[in-house]
Amino acid sequence: MFRELLSLFRSDDPIARMSEGFDAMLDQTREMVLRAGVHFFEARPSADERTDLLRKDVRVNKLERKIRKQVITHLTLNPGGRSAQYGLLLMSLVKDVERIGDYAKNISEIYDDGGGVLPEDGSDACADELRELRRIVESILADTGEVFAASDTETAAELIRVGRDVNQRADRLVPRIAGGAYDAPTTVTLVLGTRYYKRVSSHLMNVLSGVVMPLHKLDYFDEDALPLKEALEAYEEEGGAAKED
Secondary structure, eight states: OHHHHHHHHTSSSTHHHHHHHHHHHHHHHHHHHHHHHHHHHTOOOOHHHHHHHHHHHHHHHHHHHHHHHHHHHHHHHSOSTTHHHHHHHHHHHHHHHHHHHHHHHHHHTGGGGTOOOOOOTTSOHHHHHHHHHHHHHHHHHHHHHHHHHHTOHHHHHHHHHHHHHHHHHHHHHHHHHHTSOOOHHHHHHHHHHHHHHHHHHHHHHHHHHHHHSOGGGTTOTTSOSHHHHHHHHHHHHTTSOOOOO
């Protein structure tokens, strides 16, 4: 189904214009996550940097509302057929991208929420693990747009596997932080950073599931490994078109 959606995106159909907004959302949220990482790990943002990040968040929210309106209008004027599935898919994906922007903003604001100084690079195992999770999440985000453009199911599946590993590592890291000898503000910094990067990873996997999963199984990639395996087998059996049941 996703390959057919891409063919519509590349056509003169009105839904093709929605892809431009979706691409812009991905670009904006990628920039937000990268900047938030700098704010959290390297230097607290200036007032101007904070304002710029908030402006990007507003743009992402406006793009989401615009795309949702375009989908509703398109489905109203063109009821039935495959358009309903394409529209529902896009409605799901834009919400996840919007949430990535929200968590980027949360990462940038951790110190405003009572967070303490992050241990220096190489001086603390938990902080270094969190830095590694940041690197991986940013890498997944950098590849997501290209994976969508190519409808690359193999790479999407691999990125989902990497994202699962990020989430599992994040789940193991939180109790390690809680059992450490950190003061309360530093504990807040480490725990919130870990949880927010996990949430970015989770929403990225939701987005990537749109490449490999049929519509009714979106967002269920993390229940176990079997649905993803079945989806990939369906693509292979039907020449790249995943089954709908």
